Amino acid sequence: MNLEKIMEKISEKLSKAGIELSQKEKEETLAKLKLLIHEFKIPEKEAVRTILNHIARNHNISNISEKMVFDSPEVKLDSLENEKRVTVKAKVIQLWDSESPSISQVGLIGDETGTAKFVIWKKSEKPKVQEGKCYLFKNVVADSFNGRKQIKVTKTSEIIEIDEEIETPKREIEVIGAMVHIQKNSGLIARCPKCKRVVSKGVCTEHGKVKGKPDLRIKAIIDDGASVYEVVLNEENITHLTGIDLNKAIKMAKKTLDRSIVLAELKKKLLGRYYRVKGTIAGRYLLVSEINHFEDVEAILNFLPTEVRE
Numbered sequence: 001m002n003l004e005k006i007m008e009k010i011s012e013k014l015s016k017a018g019i020e021l022s023q024k025e026k027e028e029t030l031a032k033l034k035l036l037i038h039e040f041k042i043p044e045k046e047a048v049r050t051i052l053n054h055i056a057r058n059h060n061i062s063n064i065s066e067k068m069v070f071d072s073p074e075v076k077l078d079s080l081e082n083e084k085r086v087t088v089k090a091k092v093i094q095l096w097d098s099e100s101p102s103i104s105q106v107g108l109i110g111d112e113t114g115t116a117k118f119v120i121w122k123k124s125e126k127p128k129v130q131e132g133k134c135y136l137f138k139n140v141v142a143d144s145f146n147g148r149k150q151i152k153v154t155k156t157s158e159i160i161e162i163d164e165e166i167e168t169p170k171r172e173i174e175v176i177g178a179m180v181h182i183q184k185n186s187g188l189i190a191r192c193p194k195c196k197r198v199v200s201k202g203v204c205t206e207h208g209k210v211k212g213k214p215d216l217r218i219k220a221i222i223d224d225g226a227s228v229y230e231v232v233l234n235e236e237n238i239t240h241l242t243g244i245d246l247n248k249a250i251k252m253a254k255k256t257l258d259r260s261i262v263l264a265e266l267k268k269k270l271l272g273r274y275y276r277v278k279g280t281i282a283g284r285y286l287l288v289s290e291i292n293h294f295e296d297v298e299a300i301l302n303f304l305p306t307e308v309r310e
């Protein structure tokens with residue numbers, strides 16, 4: 001970066017922190033930067049740190065990190081390291097249900113080298129990302145959770161949509177296995193009409209009280225005896241396997257005034273049976289492109305799932 005550019009960044013970041021430099025201060029700071037870097041041959045980062053400390057003292061605030069001025073290095077997802085601030089260029093592969101009200105969005109991103117979970121904290125006040133779009137996630141924190149790599153978007157991060165296609169590694173696989181578990185937030189669910197989040201008791205964690213739009217989905221575990229895969233089935237998959245579509249599910253729930261009847265019925269029809277699932281692997285998820293009943297008993301005997309839960 002040239003010094004004018006660094007200076008621009010410094011005043012931009014300070015302005016965000018509520019400090020407006022006067023023209024005079026800007027000129028003086030630039031002159032100091034030139035002196036430190038060109039005359040005294042001090043490395044850029046150190047020079048910027050010195051300058052920021054000086055400004056912080058003059059404005060009676062605690063120190064400002066020089067990390068705010070320099071973007072963190074861009075890395076590929078397969079070389080994420082814990083506790084590092086990094087920049088990654090990745091595609092949003094899948095959005096998941098937010099696990100907590102402090103999370104704005106959570107899901108899976110991918111680049112040419114692999115995938116990672118991402119978490120965007122609500123406090124970071126970032127615009128929403130969309131499935132299938134590519135972004136530059138600048139200055140995010142890399143760490144791991146339960147042995148899985150993830151990045152976290154905080155207030156000092158930036159998310160910039162980019163007009164570029166990123167090819168994520170497509171690991172097409174076919175699995176034959178039993179559906180051994182269906183999660184409780186499955187069946188007839190309601191989604192927020194604004195953000196499509198699953199609403200609980202009529203409340204969206206983002207938009208408060210909303211009139212939820214009904215939808216059918218199943219989150220399940222498929223076990224092929226060697227591995228377990230998490231799958232999400234949409235209305236089309238569910239209708240194909242059970243004959244129950246959204247309208248029918250709504251009718252069932254209305255008749256009994258109880259939506260859990262739908263989940264109970266789907267469990268009865270789906271659990272413990274065998275399926276041939278085609279899809280791509282993303283982390284622990286198998287993104288379903290096709291799912292069919294599998295009735296070949298001989299072949300099934302070769303696949304012994306570990307244990308049928310529920």
Ligand SMILES: [Zn+2]
Pocket residue numbers: 192193194195196197204205206207208
């Ligand atoms: Zn919402």
